[in-house]
Amino acid sequence: MKKKLRFFFLAVSLPFASVVLGQHAPEKAGSIEDGKLVLKISLQWSVQQKTILAELYDLDSLLISAIFTNNLSYINDSTDWTAIPGRQGMIFLSKPIGIQTGAPPDRGIFLEVPHEAPLPPPVIYATYGANDFSGKNTFSYREGLACFVLPGYESAKSVFLSGSFNQWSTMQLPMIKTDTGWTACLVLPPGKHMYKYIVDGRWMSDPNNRKRENDGHRGHNSVVFCYNHIFSLDGYERARRVIVAGSFNGWNIRELEMEKTASGWQLPMYLREGTHTYKFIVDRNWITDPANPITRDDGMGNINSVIEIGDTHVFRLRRFANAERVILSGSFNAWNTGELVMERYEDGWRLPYVLAAGNYEYKFIVGGHWITDPANPFTAGSGDRTNSFLAFKPNHVFLLEGFEDAESVIVSGNFNGWSINDYKMVFRDGEWIFPIHLHPGRYSYKFIVDGQWILDPVNPLWENNEFGTGNSVIWID
Secondary structure: OOOOOEEOOOOOOOOOOOEEOOOOOHHHOEEEEOOEEEEEEEOOOOHHHHHHHHHHHOOOHHHHHHHHOOOHHHHHHHOOOEEEEOOOOEEEEEEEOOOOOOOOOOOOEEOOOOOOOOOOOOOOOOOEEOOOEOOOOOEEEEOOEEEEEEEOOOOOOOEEEEEHHHOOOOOOOEOEEOOOEEEEEEEOOOEEEEEEEEEOOEEEOOOOEOOEEEOOOOOEEEEEEEOOEEEEEEOOOOOOOEEEEEHHHOOOOOOOEOEEOOOEEEEEEEEOOEEEEEEEEEOOEEEOOOOOOOEEEOOOOOEEEEEEEOEEEEEEEEOOOOOOOEEEEEHHHOOOOOOEEOEEEOOEEEEEEEEOOEEEEEEEEEOOEEEOOOOOOOEEOOHHHOEEEEEEOOOEEEEEEOOOOOOOEEEEEOOOOOOOOOOEOEEEOOEEEEEEOOOOEEEEEEEEEOOEEEOOOOOOOEEOOOOOOOEEEEEEO
């Protein structure tokens, strides 16, 4: 059943961080807190109060049923809302103002609230990406400034640009009318962004952009990449086709076709931080990048060009001075057994390697034997499949105080598939710790102490689960 779009206009005083509407009745259940619409719901409300709540905030019958049967798993996994249990029979529902990131507000509550400062654009994870516009000059990106152009629509009274970069606001980015259409420019960081146009109140994807993704509401969002690297190949004027392929796209030989220029070929792209290997395919002939002096053997006799974006981590293995060769292998290079040959130095072996912020597993291969890192106490897996674990630029540390006599403590959650072997915590100074890097979002987890699952005793946020035992909940901004 199609929902009706409802508009709520709220007068907001700028000096205040939030607008509280009340919490003791359905008519006063809503508040705006930290850029989110929050509903504070009592499970004791009558049928009439439930009906008022559904009408006021445009909640469908399935969501209402899930709320009042305390089915938080359905709400969190299958709707735009996030649910957290409160005290005294309360449930807190929240979602970003106007829309969940990644889907335009073609249904649900529609709020526009001024902010003292613009909210930062959310991170949309992408390893790589290149644009594919059918029309010329419909998008440009130079020195951090992204300019969107919508040709035509001369008779439109208003056009707005809305996307993941402005929390899908309907009023924040009015486009300027020109002789040939509409334009808007804004500062955006390199990476993946989603957007739509609002033409006289009607949402539409960019008709000149072939890159798009399902918006979850039987429509599509346009996708644009603000690039941080330009692949260039000078010469080869007589070539019919030039492709760039690399580790970032699984060496796909058809996907990333370069554009011919006056002096050769080029392709602007976004590449995630880290180490990437690549080659050009010129009319089916594979070549390294003649303008890039950094190359590496892949361990099978193939020489590839190398791009490094971001910060460096130095892997070290002390001792083993008598080894003829030491190889570093891990999840960051698809466990290649011959590519990353470590350098001998005065106290062992070392290899600087550029990584993106994230979690990695790795081992050293010494004389044909796989070993974990003796200097790293953090591991994942068990038995012969135990690997050293590295959180590069961790943004969260799981802590569990006490349990000094425990032999094993593991943190497990939806970030590692609820594994019972991975992410073994380390005991230091009276507490068990495990540093990790998590993308922004909501996570549920538990600790496993000598085989017994427990909630985080110092975290008041939790949700129910299918076993009735509950999971602890954290948010990463």
